[in-house]
Amino acid sequence: MNTALLVLDDEPGRAEELCLLLRFLEEPQVVHAEFSNWQAHVEDNSDLRCIFLGSHGDSAQPPVDILYAIRALTPRIPIILIEKADEPLRLPATVEANCGGHLAHPFRHAPLSQILARSQASAQRNGRFGATPARRNIELFRSLTGHSTAILRVRELIQRASPSESTVMLLGESGTGKEVVARNIHYFSNRTQGPFVPVNCGAIPDNLLESELFGHEKGAFTGAISTRRGRFELARGGTLFLDEIGDMPLNMQVKLLRVLQERVFERVGSDRSLEADVRIVAATHRNLEEMIKTGDFREDLYYRLNVFPIEIPSLRERIEDLPKLVEELIERMAHEQGGVRIALTAAAVRSLSHYHWPGNVRELANLMERLAILKPNGQIDTGDLPVKFRAHAPLEPISVASVMAEVEDTTTIPTTRATASEPATLPPEGLDLREHIADLESSLIHSALEKADGVVAHAASLLKMRRTTLVEKMRKYNIRRGDDDLSD
Known part of the structure; x- marks a missing residue:
């Protein structure tokens, strides 16, 4: 994957902050590079959309010679100059003419969003990066593919919840696509131009979660060497997605409840209140009502979060969507992996449909990626699937030829019966058809019992x-297997 947004800045803290913000704005192809290595990211890069130039060495200004060299290679790519808010750059008109604008630090969401929008519009006008919006749409709507009643209901609830500012609670097993639903709610909301900021409450240590959510001031605790904004500030004007809210410790639940009630918060080490201008979407795979009974989750916080609940169905609850999901995931990989495209046979899809999918859509996506690596641009049959997926496959219909071959190996059956390739012939003296069929049925039952x-x-x-049907036939032909109990 090539670089789309390139940050060249000798101030690592500022560059890291800008890269983090760009990724929060759903820009995955962001790279911070040294000035000495700029050519590796600019030359022959058809995905490049915008370049951010910061200070070089001891100078607060970017190197003019590199700026001109970049402009010569990329005459249509916007070059944005990073400057301090209190020390704006003063550059010659000839240099300014080669730039697409300035970005002041500390960074603010609105100017950064406008720069990204302009760079995207410029790229589309120039006929470049046509796949970028499609790739993002594929990422945005994956796992909502299908026509099952369950997923249609989820789509309907997304459309109803999106225009409001109400808090949404997403419930469902791990891997069902709760973050995808949250992104869709943000996409269709009035905050779509704002950032979507996800935070996994279960992946951050308890002692760091408060700083992660609310930020901290310099010197607030050991290791706080600079002021840092939290997720609530980074999500200003947009949506804050609190994933795995059920894993949040009780002391943080109290502080989150206050923010939801009063819509203000303070950074760690500060007494200045900041407005919480965010829309909250929470998610969990846990049963919060049971956690309330055991004292592991606050009841008042639960009712604050559970304003508009949406239950995300597991994959096994909408297994009829699996063929469409497979197609959609294959298309997604074709976009991301440069045209690599696999195809699954009908038998392979049937095998997957009988699997119980404990990992849900995430497990299916991982399987498709694995198959694409093993057999790029190939056809996947049941035998190509990992063993655990084949174990749940329905048994294939038994051909006449295979049945006859098995029976011949274990018992003698009149040679006048039909084979797979030739019609049955009646002996000159005739035969008792009912007795002949009974012999054949009895022999097949013996063969099946030995095989099992x-x-x-x-x-x-x-x-x-059915087992009960076989038991009745075994009684009929007086077939017993050792001490097997056929009484039921």
Whole structure:
């Protein structure tokens, strides 16, 4: 994947902050590079959309010679100059003419969003990066593919919840696509131009979660060497997605409840209140009502969060969507991996449809990626699937030829019966058809029982009949397997 947004700045803290903000604004192809290595990211890069130039060495200004060299290679790519808010750059008119604008530090969301929008519009006008919006849409709407009643209901709830400012609670197993639903709610909301900021409450240590959410002032605690903005500030004007809210410790639940009630918060080490201008979307795979009973989750916070609940169905609850999901995931990989495209046979899809999918859509996506690596641009059959997926495959229909071959190996059957390739012939003296069919049925039951090591249930599965039906036929032909109990 090539670089789309390039940051060249000798102030690592500022560059890291800008890269973080760009990724929060859903820009995955962001790279911070040294000035000495700029050519590796600019030359022959058809995905490059914008370059941010900061200070070089001891100078607060970017190197003019590199700026001109970049402009010569990329005459249509916007070059944005990073400057301090209290010390704006004063550059010659000839230099300014080669730039697309200035970005002041500390960075603010609105100017940065406008720069990204202009760079995207410029790229599209120039006929470049046509795949970028499509790739983002594929990422945005994956796992919502399908026509099952369950997923149609989720889509309807997304449309109803998006225009409001109400807090949304997403419930469902891990891997069902709760973050995808949250991104869709943001996409269709009035805050779509603002940032979407996700935070996994279960992945951050308890002692760092408060600083992560609310930020901290310099010197607020050991290691706080500079002021840092938290996720609530970074999400200003947009949506804050609190994933795995059920894993949040109780002391943080109290502080989050206050923010939801009063819409203000303070950085750690500060007494200055900041406005919480965010829309909250929370998610969990836990049963919060049971956690309330055990004292692990606050009841008042639960009711603050559970204003508009949306239950995300597991993949096994909408297994009829699996073929469409497979197609959509294959298309997504084709976009991301330069045209690599696999195809699954109908038998392989049937096998996947009988799997129970504990990891849900995430597990399916990982499987598709694995198959694309193993057999790029190839056809995937049941035998190409990992063993655990084949284990749940339905048994293939038994051909006449294979059945006859198995029976011949274990018992003698009149040679006048039909084979797979030739029609049955009637002997000159005739035969008792009912007795002949009974002999054939009895022989097949013996063969199935031997193949199943005497396990009646397995033999019934081989013969494509219910166990109770097989038991009745075994009684009829007086067939017993050791001490098997046929009384039920």
